[in-house]
Amino acid sequence: MSAPYSRHRPCRLSQVPRWDLETEVLIVGFGAAGASAAIEAAGAGAQVCLLEAASGHGGTSALSGGEIYLGGNGGTPIQREAGFSDDTEDLYQYLLLAGGSDADAAKCRLYADNSLKHFEWLQAQGVVYKNSFIATRIIEPFTDDCLIWSGSEEAWPFIDKARPCPRGHTPQWMGLGGGKYLMDRLAERVQASGVDVQYDCRVQALIADDDNRVLGVVARRNNEDRFIRARKGVVLCAGGFIMNKAMLQQHAPKLLRANTPIGTVDDGSGIQLGQSVGGNAIHMNEGFVTIPWYPPQDLIKGIIINERGQRLINEDCYHGRVSQAILQDEGTRFFLLADSSFFAEPEWGPFAKIGIAAAGESWEEVERELELPQGALQTTVQVYNQHAARGEDPLFHKQARWLTPLVKPPFVALDLRIDHCIYSSFTLGGLHTRPTGEVLDAAGEAIPGLYAAGRTTSGLPRVGAGYSSGLSLADATFFGRQAGLRVAKA
């Protein structure tokens, strides 16, 4: 007989047949959020048990580049060495704008004020950062270098609100895959902290009393249901829902246009467990999406058009912001137009399936080859060139350094079709939480005994259009820590 427990309905206290295990703090999920929560809760003296559905640590965080968005307080040593004195207010304003019209001001404030200390904490966990800065615009380092421009800091409208500063900090790890390195370090600390880690252990349901006070979980391991009591609280750090097609269909159908989900488990179970006791899931339609259409950064001098020949956005903003504009557009065909003064093959082209869609001696020829409506591409280029020649982009406010008239043949159109190229995505909607990690119901009241962090929540990265590399890991590690500290004190 299969277990009757459901992530959609809490197991009531009266239905618990026995307690197989008792702990003070129970953490669900061993990604960056869960690891950070565990380290802090254990460090504060609490007895901690961490359950992970997979057979090892890492979660989706280990799939990432390991980059964390850090700064403020005059800058990290690496920012300062690179010549940037990052002001806390600039970081705060940037985070606020990146969070969209419902940005969580309290989280932005707390993070901006404590981001430098958070960098030191990461180092204290054994995460090593090389004192180096890559000034050109890239996706993530292929080297072991650290600091990069990882957002839209230098692009409109961000540049008008906050002094720009590079804030993407990647651990010292040669090549891609810094996320695995980061998670290995955090996992070592979790183990060293005496946390009871149980792998291959999937949470089936929360255990709650009639008032939805959370008291533990029902977890399945070795084909057996285990009833685990958490005297201080449960912390949900189980990722987002990018691997759950039914949830995407119901809440974020546009994300289904992106063909490459970034996820491990990410089946929405963390969010749904929270909802089962009244947790409020917000901004469920939001997600990150990207195609790595630059580097080389000179491609930013090109313009991106849709199948109507129209530009979409200032191309000098973060690749994920550009890609979000593509995701929201109704069409499927998108092109990057470049001229011979700067064109080069995109570095991630083979990975992302970005090929050349057309080339020609005139834009008229390119337009015809792409079978775009006559005049549509040509007039878009014409208007762009006319203003670019004066160093202006009155339509989308691309900054002057990237503005050059597209006049040197041959001309090239790169293929960015959303139904063909690699568009990666993950979800940003999730449980509404306080900066302390307390999960809130729709009335804005905390659900006793329940905490969450990372992509199970709607956090610092709240809307796709504002995403910047490193924001999700910043949110997961920092607010995972806050949740761990808070639950330990419960």
Add this chain to the structure above:
Amino acid sequence: MSAPYSRHRPCRLSQVPRWDLETEVLIVGFGAAGASAAIEAAGAGAQVCLLEAASGHGGTSALSGGEIYLGGNGGTPIQREAGFSDDTEDLYQYLLLAGGSDADAAKCRLYADNSLKHFEWLQAQGVVYKNSFIATRIIEPFTDDCLIWSGSEEAWPFIDKARPCPRGHTPQWMGLGGGKYLMDRLAERVQASGVDVQYDCRVQALIADDDNRVLGVVARRNNEDRFIRARKGVVLCAGGFIMNKAMLQQHAPKLLRANTPIGTVDDGSGIQLGQSVGGNAIHMNEGFVTIPWYPPQDLIKGIIINERGQRLINEDCYHGRVSQAILQDEGTRFFLLADSSFFAEPEWGPFAKIGIAAAGESWEEVERELELPQGALQTTVQVYNQHAARGEDPLFHKQARWLTPLVKPPFVALDLRIDHCIYSSFTLGGLHTRPTGEVLDAAGEAIPGLYAAGRTTSGLPRVGAGYSSGLSLADATFFGRQAGLRVAKA
């Protein structure tokens, strides 16, 4: 002491001190959905109690034009008299496309198959329809006429998927306000059916057992909590959440750009009551928005541009679909460009605050007056004109009858600013239900004892871009009926 009951947390059976009232079917909300559910449940022999928070019947349905989207099965008598033999499959395909990528195929199917019978049912309730058709494109009749084009049937992409047919049926009522007439007729039938109607009675919480089986409600009336038992079930017909700014902020922040919510109570309580027992709220970011920029229909020959001078959509689709494109655009300034061959003041202009933003002898002059980027408006008009002269619109597929080059001066730009003009809106996200009205949890399982209809649910009108006038009342009345029939049989 204020009542401790919350729409966010069910009152447990063990907490019920007494039953003040017992009934078989309890309906929450006396708009079109609640009235239709009550009539059918009572007609099926059930004992019905209907609770309404306001002091009279009608809800937001009574604020509407009373139009209902009807057809199929060869057409209603009014469609047939007007020369349209509406095919069920065409209605089905239209509804499917209008529902977006997660359209509820089962609801579309049931409605298409039974829409003609539903028309007869409405007539049987005393709703009178005049046998008349207004062929020109309007918002709703100022007269007592019936049939109008109320959607995007004749526009791309709908016209490619379903043979177009006018389907908006407005009751015989002189002037605007047919919704009040409709609700008065339905209310008469509710009263005649022996339904126990209680006004000024607001539901505070659902009453449920530990497994979230819904057994009744806690309602507040005369400053007293009343515990009402519903032996067969509770039907939530309490409208959407357009009047709840906090919910809009968390789920549908873009709708806050529209300045004129269409709502009475619509505080999201129906949806939140459903969520309190595990109901799955889906597509919560979706909403209807519109500015009545036509009639006269000749204005459809104009083109609508954003502040970058770009067109957004084929202007011959339904005004709400055009307005949705405006809502989704990043900017705030939008203009309708017309030439003197067809320009006339918009009929709803004074109501909607649509004024003339600029006029000139050349498009260059209009562009300058609007302070748009040089060349942006001009080239858009140039490309449009070039294709329109051939009866084509390869960018957005506006149909040939509306295509005329904009070449006769003087030229006019009407002001459609979203932060100035009247943009009306209501929400479309809500509880996930079966066609029977059964409320589903996130696992797709029905919650025993709980039903819902109307804007408390995500129904036939599911995405703003697919909305057509009459779809919300069609959904509310038809699926309100289904819920009433189903709960009566429980």
